[in-house]
Amino acid sequence: MADQLATDIISKIKAHAEPSGEEITTNTELTALGIHSLELTEIIFDLEEEYGIEIEMNTVDAWSNLKNVGDMVEAVRALIAKKA
Amino acid sequence: MHKRVVITGIGGICGLGTNASAIWGEMRAGRSAIGPIVNSELHDLKVRVGCEIKALPEHGIDRKQLVSMDRFSLLATIAAREAAQQAGLMPHETNTFRMGTIVGVGVCGWEAIEESYRAILLEGKSRAGIFTVPKVMPGAAAGHVSMNLGLRGPVFGITSACSSSNHAIASAVDQIRLGRADVMVAGGTDAPLVWGILKGWEALRVLAPDTCRPFSADRQGLVLGEGAGMVVLETYEHAMARGAEILAEVAGAGLSGDASDIVAPTIEGPEAAMRFCLVDAGLNPEDIDYLNAHGTGTKANDQIETAAIKRVFGDYAHRLSISSTKSMHAHCLGASGALELIACVMAIREGIVPPTANFREADADCDLDITPNVARERKVRTAISNSFAFGGTNAVLAFKAV
Numbered sequence: 001m002a003d004q005l006a007t008d009i010i011s012k013i014k015a016h017a018e019p020s021g022e023e024i025t026t027n028t029e030l031t032a033l034g035i036h037s038l039e040l041t042e043i044i045f046d047l048e049e050e051y052g053i054e055i056e057m058n059t060v061d062a063w064s065n066l067k068n069v070g071d072m073v074e075a076v077r078a079l080i081a082k083k084a
Numbered sequence: 085m086h087k088r089v090v091i092t093g094i095g096g097i098c099g100l101g102t103n104a105s106a107i108w109g110e111m112r113a114g115r116s117a118i119g120p121i122v123n124s125e126l127h128d129l130k131v132r133v134g135c136e137i138k139a140l141p142e143h144g145i146d147r148k149q150l151v152s153m154d155r156f157s158l159l160a161t162i163a164a165r166e167a168a169q170q171a172g173l174m175p176h177e178t179n180t181f182r183m184g185t186i187v188g189v190g191v192c193g194w195e196a197i198e199e200s201y202r203a204i205l206l207e208g209k210s211r212a213g214i215f216t217v218p219k220v221m222p223g224a225a226a227g228h229v230s231m232n233l234g235l236r237g238p239v240f241g242i243t244s245a246c247s248s249s250n251h252a253i254a255s256a257v258d259q260i261r262l263g264r265a266d267v268m269v270a271g272g273t274d275a276p277l278v279w280g281i282l283k284g285w286e287a288l289r290v291l292a293p294d295t296c297r298p299f300s301a302d303r304q305g306l307v308l309g310e311g312a313g314m315v316v317l318e319t320y321e322h323a324m325a326r327g328a329e330i331l332a333e334v335a336g337a338g339l340s341g342d343a344s345d346i347v348a349p350t351i352e353g354p355e356a357a358m359r360f361c362l363v364d365a366g367l368n369p370e371d372i373d374y375l376n377a378h379g380t381g382t383k384a385n386d387q388i389e390t391a392a393i394k395r396v397f398g399d400y401a402h403r404l405s406i407s408s409t410k411s412m413h414a415h416c417l418g419a420s421g422a423l424e425l426i427a428c429v430m431a432i433r434e435g436i437v438p439p440t441a442n443f444r445e446a447d448a449d450c451d452l453d454i455t456p457n458v459a460r461e462r463k464v465r466t467a468i469s470n471s472f473a474f475g476g477t478n479a480v481l482a483f484k485a486v
Contacts, residue, residue, distance in 0.1 A: 016151075018147060034146075034147065034148055035148060035151075036148050036149075036151055036152055036215075038152065038214045038215060038218075039151055039152075039214070039215075041214060042213070042214040042215075045211065045214070048210075049210075
């Protein structure tokens with residue numbers, strides 16, 4: 001069951017993915033999305049405005065550790081928690 | 085003796101059409117595609133005309149690449165795909181490092197610049213788009229073409245304002261002559277119909293208010309256009325060995341610098357480039373049938389270019405067929421030379437000299453045969469194409485029938 005943050009991120013990813021693509025869940029591999037890695041990073045940065053936070057994240061660091069959408073959600077969750 | 089370099093594929097996109105044969109069809113009909121700019125936000129601009137691509141064709145470039153491209157890179161890639169398809173180019177593991185691409189770019193990815201400045205300075209956004217840097221860089225077009233076609237040989241961008249295409253093609257010929265590659269996909273691109281660029285050109289006061297009338301006494305300046313042209317170049321032997329259809333030969337190139345003024349052209353610079361080109365191609369002035377002029381439609385360019393042509397060709401200058409196809413596709417800056425290559429190669433192939441459209445009034449300072457308004461049938465064995473530029477960077481190419 002996806003929580004609010006996961007739902008938010010997935011809906012943002014959907015807006016950037018091929019419309020005919022498969023259902024996106026937290027288990028979806030990032031490489032399977034057909035989305036440029038920089039574009040995925042930008043989706044995370046879009047959350048800054050939404051949550052009124054500043055995400056300090058280096059693009060290279062971000063992508064060396066993240067495998068699927070769930071990892072992305074958890075990475076953002078951790079950053080939000082740190083800022084709170 | 086140089087290796088012979090031939091053209092086996094041509095692609096093009098500009099206001100005249102979204103593929104090379106459509107562009108040529110309009111050129112030979114003498115139809116100008118210059119008109120009101122409707123796709124760009126013009127805001128406070130006084131300039132309202134240009135030569136724009138009203139709609140892009142189905143191009144088959146995947147979304148992941150598309151999202152990282154500025155328009156100038158997209159246009160180059162569309163044209164390169166057309167050229168590669170015509171040439172039957174099939175890069176694979178054993179030949180991919182012998183195939184490269186060089187793309188001439190006069191400006192850069194200004195769509196991304198415009199978007200970022202407007203978002204940050206006018207809309208209060210805190211950051212630029214994440215693709216801003218890779219979209220803007222002038223070398224991006226070459227990178228995208230290489231990625232799209234799978235070319236792993238020499239890959240780089242070339243920039244020399246309005247002569248970028250011709251410098252790119254000359255440099256691609258050199259890569260082949262030097263043995264660094266067997267095949268090069270080369271040409272030029274630009275997408276300058278963006279407020280910031282047009283605003284700059286407006287300040288220069290060289291833009292015509294209505295249309296481009298090269299060599300006409302009532303000419304009022306140039307018109308900007310967007311587009312790209314790309315060709316597949318390879319050695320004659322390579323083309324023959326793989327059974328490719330040869331469209332024409334790039335007989336030679338001539339390069340020179342004015343070393344004079346950043347905007348005002350000289351007679352000597354263009355003259356030298358044309359002479360060097362003839363020498364490189366092993367041709368005499370009398371061998372040339374058609375000259376595609378730089379012909380921007382500014383008072384200075386057309387007059388000085390006429391004088392330079394007379395110095396190189398002497399009395400024969402009056403028997404030369406000349407035209408400026410910028411009257412039809414406008415000045416597409418870094419793409420101009422590659423679009424004009426289409427005119428030269430097709431003139432050779434079909435024996436038709438495309439005209440200078442929009443011509444109204446003879447000018448005593450431009451008294452050569454500039455093929456006014458209507459195409460002319462003439463056997464064209466060889467053609468040369470002039471490109472001069474701000475910065476005094478002159479590049480002339482010669483083409484001949486095979």
